[in-house]
Amino acid sequence: MPIAPSVRLGRNVAIHHPDLVNLYGCVVGDDTKIGAFVEIQKNATIGRLCKISSHTFVCEGVSIEDEVFVGHGVMFINDRLPRATANAGLQTEADWTVVPTRVKRGASIGSGAVIMCGVTIGERALVGAGAVVTHDVPPDAVVAGVPARVMAREASR
Amino acid sequence: MPIAPSVRLGRNVAIHHPDLVNLYGCVVGDDTKIGAFVEIQKNATIGRLCKISSHTFVCEGVSIEDEVFVGHGVMFINDRLPRATANAGLQTEADWTVVPTRVKRGASIGSGAVIMCGVTIGERALVGAGAVVTHDVPPDAVVAGVPARVMAREASR
Amino acid sequence: MPIAPSVRLGRNVAIHHPDLVNLYGCVVGDDTKIGAFVEIQKNATIGRLCKISSHTFVCEGVSIEDEVFVGHGVMFINDRLPRATANAGLQTEADWTVVPTRVKRGASIGSGAVIMCGVTIGERALVGAGAVVTHDVPPDAVVAGVPARVMAREASR
Numbered sequence: 327m328p329i330a331p332s333v334r335l336g337r338n339v340a341i342h343h344p345d346l347v348n349l350y351g352c353v354v355g356d357d358t359k360i361g362a363f364v365e366i367q368k369n370a371t372i373g374r375l376c377k378i379s380s381h382t383f384v385c386e387g388v389s390i391e392d393e394v395f396v397g398h399g400v401m402f403i404n405d406r407l408p409r410a411t412a413n414a415g416l417q418t419e420a421d422w423t424v425v426p427t428r429v430k431r432g433a434s435i436g437s438g439a440v441i442m443c444g445v446t447i448g449e450r451a452l453v454g455a456g457a458v459v460t461h462d463v464p465p466d467a468v469v470a471g472v473p474a475r476v477m478a479r480e481a482s483r
Numbered sequence: 484m485p486i487a488p489s490v491r492l493g494r495n496v497a498i499h500h501p502d503l504v505n506l507y508g509c510v511v512g513d514d515t516k517i518g519a520f521v522e523i524q525k526n527a528t529i530g531r532l533c534k535i536s537s538h539t540f541v542c543e544g545v546s547i548e549d550e551v552f553v554g555h556g557v558m559f560i561n562d563r564l565p566r567a568t569a570n571a572g573l574q575t576e577a578d579w580t581v582v583p584t585r586v587k588r589g590a591s592i593g594s595g596a597v598i599m600c601g602v603t604i605g606e607r608a609l610v611g612a613g614a615v616v617t618h619d620v621p622p623d624a625v626v627a628g629v630p631a632r633v634m635a636r637e638a639s640r
Numbered sequence: 641m642p643i644a645p646s647v648r649l650g651r652n653v654a655i656h657h658p659d660l661v662n663l664y665g666c667v668v669g670d671d672t673k674i675g676a677f678v679e680i681q682k683n684a685t686i687g688r689l690c691k692i693s694s695h696t697f698v699c700e701g702v703s704i705e706d707e708v709f710v711g712h713g714v715m716f717i718n719d720r721l722p723r724a725t726a727n728a729g730l731q732t733e734a735d736w737t738v739v740p741t742r743v744k745r746g747a748s749i750g751s752g753a754v755i756m757c758g759v760t761i762g763e764r765a766l767v768g769a770g771a772v773v774t775h776d777v778p779p780d781a782v783v784a785g786v787p788a789r790v791m792a793r794e795a796s797r
Contacts (some may be wrong), residue, residue, distance in 0.1 A: 343485070343505055346485065346503070346505060357572070357573060358562070359573060361521055361522070362505040363505070363520050363522065363538075375567060375573055376566050376567055377567045377573065377574075380505070380522045380540055381520070381538060381540055381556075381558070382524070393566075393567045393568045394567055395565045395566055395567040397558070397560070397565060398522075398540045398542075398558050399538075399540060399556060399558045411552035421484075431587075432566075432567075432568075434564070434565050434566055436560070436565070436597075437558040437559075437560050437597060438558040438595075438615070439541070452564065455558070455560055455597045455599060455615060456558075456597035456615035456629055471629060472629045482617070
């Protein structure tokens, strides 16, 4: 079941290939569009009028507000020091704390970007393609690079 | 329909997992091989004798000539300033101009590379794995890094 | 057949979406968990108690020991100078030598990392998200960046 019954979809959500996504336990707002090969985990929230492009991974703890563009192949993170095991078994949810990430209204995240956990990407900010975001991004700022640095205080319109 | 009827496939195109790709409105040349979890959008053109490796996204406006290697998880781009919305609705095709990208004959693009729109990657050039290409790549050159810079004028054979 | 008959799975391997992976000719150890949109090629070996997260590509020649965490969208490589063609046809296995890569026990690889072929990632080492690893990583070290450099000699616990 690539779209699990636990998913709460708003009205008019466009998922053209429901057999090629993996969504469970998440909330997706009205009029949002989700591409192929996207995984969205439980306790992730996507707002209204967003585009979540193909090959993107949205993990638990990520909250995306309305009108956000997420490019292709974007990876979110919720664990700063991931390990496979704890106490001689695979780690379970009891073994780590989800570090939340927020993407605020109208922001855009370029394709191939990696978003470290614990950051807030400000309203209308623009994250360049391939950037690795390790700190908060101010509203309206343009960031790029590895690690991402502010390239411009205000995105051109 | 992961391979839409609008796709024009040449002879002897190898797609081992047609149920795990998303191809629509594109042209793919003879003898080309396409991996799993690949999306190729409408108005993208792939030449003959190419390898398009798994997890790669080829967007509208990308033109790939013959004998090109595209690694795994490569992301092409066609919009320099992507936004989710315009005029209080999701953006549609009327709201942006596709910026074309060309990959010329015999070039190779390493896995995980991100190719900004508007560039030309020259004949036989080699783009290093994980590079973010923001400018044209001369023929035969080797580029790498974020942003990609010329590492060598001529790829070793 | 997204999990080919040639795959040798250990006991208690968790693959929640067998229809959304592409595994062939590989070995996967007991109690390992494999996410959606993962491809693992022939002659790749995954140990016990590993997590191979969504969107990751593990190629031929990669050997992952026990208790290794591989994040989302991680790309392994086995060819330093990939080309699509040789002798006027698509390259076949006869045309290149697989360069092996080793990930040792207890290591963790962050999401979006790219691992160049021929490297060894040491025991318990931590590769930062989005890093491009081009050299060996010492045991216990933390590396990050493009190309990846040592950030700390010992990962915090």
